Amino acid sequence: MPAPIRVLGFVGAEPLEVSLLFVRPEAAGPLKLVATRNSQAFYERLGFVPMQRCETLRGRAQDTRIELIHMRQQVMHLCQRPQHGDAVARMIYQEFWRDVTNGMSEADLQAHLRTATDPDRLPLCLIAVDADGQLLGTVNLIDNDDSQRTHLWPWLAAMVVLESQRGRGIGSALVRSLLLEARRLGLSRLYFGTDGPGFYTRLGAQLHEQVSETFCVMRFELG
DSSP states (O other), X not given: OOOOXXXXXXXXXXXXXXXXXXXXXXXXSOOEEEEEGGGHHHXXXXXXXXXXXXXXXXXXXXXXXXXXXXXXXXXXXXXXXXXXXXXXXXXXXXXXXXXXXXXXXXXXXXXXXTTOOOTTSSOEEEEEEOTTOOEEEEEXXXXXXXXXXXXXXXXXXXXXXXXXXXXXXXXXXXXXXXXXXXXXXXXXXXXXXXXXXXXXXXXXXXXXXXXXXSOEEEEEEOO
């Protein structure tokens, strides 16, 4: 007899909106899936990372060989892995605040990240992990990140990937995942400041304001 089916969760969707999403607590966490080679890039854009490759046979005569890729969710909410909170704060501090006089301290960042506990409201903190659960990078969605432009809301902030892991698409996966979260929350656009606009332009961002020769404010239109 086939094994009994146990429902672990369900989702309901309307046009451009996920209206219902429930998962049993014991089943919550990173997702795993098996992709074909043709669909691998699609799932990587949604934050999944390849773990293992194998082959299977299909067709009436079992003579068609298909390559399969076992993948695991790479991007998730920090509140799903709160043990990484201090490491995320340290990563953000080292990248953005270490050399800023009177800037945020590592303790300030730790306190801020402890407020990112609800995926349905700001602030949000997403993290990228490898197949062993080790922290690779982070990106955040907050109310505002520019005291001179408080009318712009909300902001993508503190996107950073470990230096040893850059160039592998992790930053792109983080940003794309954050855009999906912003759309899920019904946001129509989000802003951010950067000195590297080329990376974000490739992901669909637009220039909002050229602040200086080396720094600009950009935006993602989500509608």
